[in-house]
Amino acid sequence: MAALTKEETEALIQEVLEVYPEQARKDRAKHLAVNDQSLEKSNKCITSNRKSQPGVMTIRGCAYAGSKGVVWGPIKDMIHISHGPVGCGQYSRAGRRNYYVGTTGVNTFGTMNFTSDFTEKDIVFGGDKKLAKIMTEIEELFPLNKGISIQSECPIGLIGDDIEAVAKKANKEIGKPVVPVRCEGFRGVSQSLGHHIANDAIRDWVLENRDGDDSFATTPYDVAVIGDYNIGGDAWASRTLLEEMGLRVVAQWSGDGTIAEMELTPKVKLNLIHCYRSMNYIARHMEEKYKIPWIEYNFFGPTKIAESLRKIAALFDETIQAGAEKVIAKYQAEYDAVIAKYKPRLQGKRVMLYVGGLRPRHVIGAYEDLGMEVVGTGYEFGHNDDYDRTIKEMGNATLIYDDVTGYEFEEFVKKVQPDLIGSGIKEKYIFQKMGIPFRQMHSWDYSGPYHGYDGFAIFARDMDMTLNNPCWKQVKAPWKTAESSNVAVAASA
Amino acid sequence: MPSVMLKKNAEGKLVFYVPKKDLEEVAESVEFDSSDKWGGEVLLSDGSKYYFEPLDAQPDFPVTLRAKRLD
Numbered sequence: 001m002a003a004l005t006k007e008e009t010e011a012l013i014q015e016v017l018e019v020y021p022e023q024a025r026k027d028r029a030k031h032l033a034v035n036d037q038s039l040e041k042s043n044k045c046i047t048s049n050r051k052s053q054p055g056v057m058t059i060r061g062c063a064y065a066g067s068k069g070v071v072w073g074p075i076k077d078m079i080h081i082s083h084g085p086v087g088c089g090q091y092s093r094a095g096r097r098n099y100y101v102g103t104t105g106v107n108t109f110g111t112m113n114f115t116s117d118f119t120e121k122d123i124v125f126g127g128d129k130k131l132a133k134i135m136t137e138i139e140e141l142f143p144l145n146k147g148i149s150i151q152s153e154c155p156i157g158l159i160g161d162d163i164e165a166v167a168k169k170a171n172k173e174i175g176k177p178v179v180p181v182r183c184e185g186f187r188g189v190s191q192s193l194g195h196h197i198a199n200d201a202i203r204d205w206v207l208e209n210r211d212g213d214d215s216f217a218t219t220p221y222d223v224a225v226i227g228d229y230n231i232g233g234d235a236w237a238s239r240t241l242l243e244e245m246g247l248r249v250v251a252q253w254s255g256d257g258t259i260a261e262m263e264l265t266p267k268v269k270l271n272l273i274h275c276y277r278s279m280n281y282i283a284r285h286m287e288e289k290y291k292i293p294w295i296e297y298n299f300f301g302p303t304k305i306a307e308s309l310r311k312i313a314a315l316f317d318e319t320i321q322a323g324a325e326k327v328i329a330k331y332q333a334e335y336d337a338v339i340a341k342y343k344p345r346l347q348g349k350r351v352m353l354y355v356g357g358l359r360p361r362h363v364i365g366a367y368e369d370l371g372m373e374v375v376g377t378g379y380e381f382g383h384n385d386d387y388d389r390t391i392k393e394m395g396n397a398t399l400i401y402d403d404v405t406g407y408e409f410e411e412f413v414k415k416v417q418p419d420l421i422g423s424g425i426k427e428k429y430i431f432q433k434m435g436i437p438f439r440q441m442h443s444w445d446y447s448g449p450y451h452g453y454d455g456f457a458i459f460a461r462d463m464d465m466t467l468n469n470p471c472w473k474q475v476k477a478p479w480k481t482a483e484s485s486n487v488a489v490a491a492s493a
Numbered sequence: 494m495p496s497v498m499l500k501k502n503a504e505g506k507l508v509f510y511v512p513k514k515d516l517e518e519v520a521e522s523v524e525f526d527s528s529d530k531w532g533g534e535v536l537l538s539d540g541s542k543y544y545f546e547p548l549d550a551q552p553d554f555p556v557t558l559r560a561k562r563l564d
Contacts, residue, residue, distance in 0.1 A: 040538075041539060284512075287500065288498065288500075288555045288557060384515045384516075385515045388517070
């Protein structure tokens with residue numbers, strides 16, 4: 001199917017909106033747009049970070065998911081208590097595949113679920129005593145933990161427990177950082193506010209811990225990788241490139257990260273931001289308080305990697321700049337081979353994305369390196385600054401959808417007929433049943449890493465494996481295939 | 494009275510950021526922008542205007558200041 005023109009895309013949006021009642025239609029219309037690269041600012045065409053409409057299927061999470069699941073959860077040597085009823089922690093346990101090195105249950109705790117398991121009694125009489133008891137127990141059972149964070153679930157805010165007081169007391173008793181995080185699920189419209197609250201908790205309870213302590217030997221090449229959650233090993237694939245060009249990675253936020261690394265981050269020379277949405281807050285804070293500059297980078301696909309490496313190197317001296325060129329040259333044969341192998345198989349294929357965080361714009365370059373085109377993209381919980389950064393990455397007249405509903409997404413797909421969809425697990429089986437190849441792009445469909453040159457090879461293989469899988473020809477019902485309908489017409493004639 | 498984070502970008506221009514509104518704009522002009530006086534009306538590239546109480550010296554960017562919205 002040929003690319004849609006601007007008018008056709010606008011007509012498509014109108015057609016999809018047709019079924020909504022008037023109020024909902026008006027509201028949803030603001031969240032759907034046709035990309036126009038000439039626009040400087042996204043607020044001219046799209047509204048984002050608003051409450052979802054009641055009655056539609058949304059794909060968003062909650063503030064607790066943003067704090068516990070995204071920002072705090074991957075810090076491996078801390079114990080993160082899901083404070084409240086058991087479900088929130090248990091059903092999200094280890095789902096994000098933030099890889100880490102360590103012995104789980106001894107010195108690392110990433111895939112474990114710690115919860116205060118609230119019952120009726122705790123709701124009625126308050127859970128502060130229980131929380132204090134849990135922390136003593138944790139110290140006894142897991143003495144190698146380096147700190148505790150208290151991730152509030154909804155009831156904590158509703159019953160008004162004073163977790164800050166408990167945290168301060170426990171901090172004195174056990175002598176380790178104890179961080180209360182007010183990330184009750186009802187706060188905000190999506191997980192995005194959870195990221196912000198988590199960033200603020202780091203700012204208030206962790207970042208200052210080593211202020212005035214100069215015992216850490218710094219170098220002029222210290223950087224921190226911020227907003228890389230090591231999904232399927234992403235942060236490791238990124239880190240090797242940075243180290244090869246001569247930089248010293250002091251901290252990983254927060255995939256495979258530790259609390260000690262976070263405390264040392266104010267000593268670095270530059271903060272490198274991968275996921276802007278979830279961690280720009282802390283980067284901006286460090287810029288103001290510690291005068292540490294930050295830049296965004298993109299490690300998806302060789303074009304963007306080379307661009308980012310040069311951009312990072314430009315902020316350092318010539319040795320690093322030479323290092324960046326050396327790294328790019330070193331991997332050139334490798335990524336050229338990947339492109340030579342997969343581009344002929346993927347050339348011209350069209351992709352629709354609907355994910356969160358940084359991916360709706362960051363992975364576009366990787367698809368383009370493989371000769372593919374992204375024809376629609378959208379954020380679950382993006383803000384307008386995300387869309388500002390997306391407009392330039394996307395082609396003209398492509399679709400942009402914010403907090404798209406299940407219905408809208410299905411209708412867009414039916415009309416646009418992409419060759420591949422990248423979205424989450426809830427969308428996966430719907431689209432696969434519609435006969436469209438699908439990759440779950442939240443945790444790389446249980447594959448990865450996708451960052452860096454190593455990740456690009458895996459990314460290309462996965463896209464090829466999914467798109468050119470012979471199974472898609474078998475998915476359509478036999479009476480709905482072109483040949484059988486021809487036969488039926490012939491028989492009825 | 495939004496809190497505004499101000500910083501200089503690579504080109505030396507003033508960048509205006511309001512966290513609550515995801516508003517990130519380059520400032521076109523600042524009314525008082527000398528070494529002994531800074532502040533007054535600030536015009537952003539999207540046409541909106543904000544007012545800062547004039548300060549006696551250039552603030553040490555990046556910095557967060559309170560601004561008043563004009564218009």
